[in-house]
Amino acid sequence: MVVAKTSSAYPNDPEFPPSGVDDMTKLAYLHEPGVLQNLKCRYDINEIYTYTGSILIAVNPFQRLPHLYNMQVMKKYNGVALGELSPHPFAVADSAYRQMINESISQAILVSGESGAGKTESTKMLMRYLAYMGGRVDNAEERSVE
Numbered sequence: 001m002v003v004a005k006t007s008s009a010y011p012n013d014p015e016f017p018p019s020g021v022d023d024m025t026k027l028a029y030l031h032e033p034g035v036l037q038n039l040k041c042r043y044d045i046n047e048i049y050t051y052t053g054s055i056l057i058a059v060n061p062f063q064r065l066p067h068l069y070n071m072q073v074m075k076k077y078n079g080v081a082l083g084e085l086s087p088h089p090f091a092v093a094d095s096a097y098r099q100m101i102n103e104s105i106s107q108a109i110l111v112s113g114e115s116g117a118g119k120t121e122s123t124k125m126l127m128r129y130l131a132y133m134g135g136r137v138d139n140a141e142e143r144s145v146e
Helices: 032-044 071-077 089-103 119-134
Strands: 049-052 055-058
Touching: 032 049, 055 089, 071 089, 071 119, 089 119
Parallel strands: none
Antiparallel strands: 049 055
């Protein structure tokens, strides 16, 4: 038998979906156990990206997922507002690019995390998308910036 004090227990959301939520601002209780449970539920169904407002959280899958980063996915996120599609680095990059171009607002994207968390891979995906957006089309599938 485990005995715990009521004061040290965290409330549980009875309406929490089994697959978690794509934006943690939708959680009824935004506390550490709720955040961790949500990330685990999403990771278990191979959803490695989750928003917290305009912040993107990535959980390293420790495997290659090329289907998440191909040209069709880049085209899908082109011009779409942050939060309209599933969380993804391309959505963050597109949002920064659009603000820079349309509103002449300088942009910075902060990539932070523990060693081995996937910062380098995430940064590569951000830069790849920005190169895709910034280059002119030379033919059907190639861009002039890489």
